[in-house]
Amino acid sequence: MVRDHAINAIINNNVSEYQNYLRMKSKKDEENLRVLDMEEDLTKLKSDIEELKQLLRSLVNDRSRQD
Numbered sequence: 001m002v003r004d005h006a007i008n009a010i011i012n013n014n015v016s017e018y019q020n021y022l023r024m025k026s027k028k029d030e031e032n033l034r035v036l037d038m039e040e041d042l043t044k045l046k047s048d049i050e051e052l053k054q055l056l057r058s059l060v061n062d063r064s065r066q067d
Contacts, residue, residue: 001013001014
């Protein structure tokens with residue numbers, strides 16, 4: 001690490017450490033996307049189940065009216 005006196009910042013000039021950081025960030029980003037996809041899938045499944053329940057209720061009600 002070195003200090004850049006022009007902007008008073010500490011700069012990490014370790015290339016392998018930076019590459020490791022980029023790999024870890026990429027993995028984390030991929031994991032976040034995977035979680036978002038699963039959440040979206042779960043929401044769709046919940047909606048589909050609710051629709052099926054409504055259809056079943058409708059069928060049961062229609063049958064009970066016919067009897």
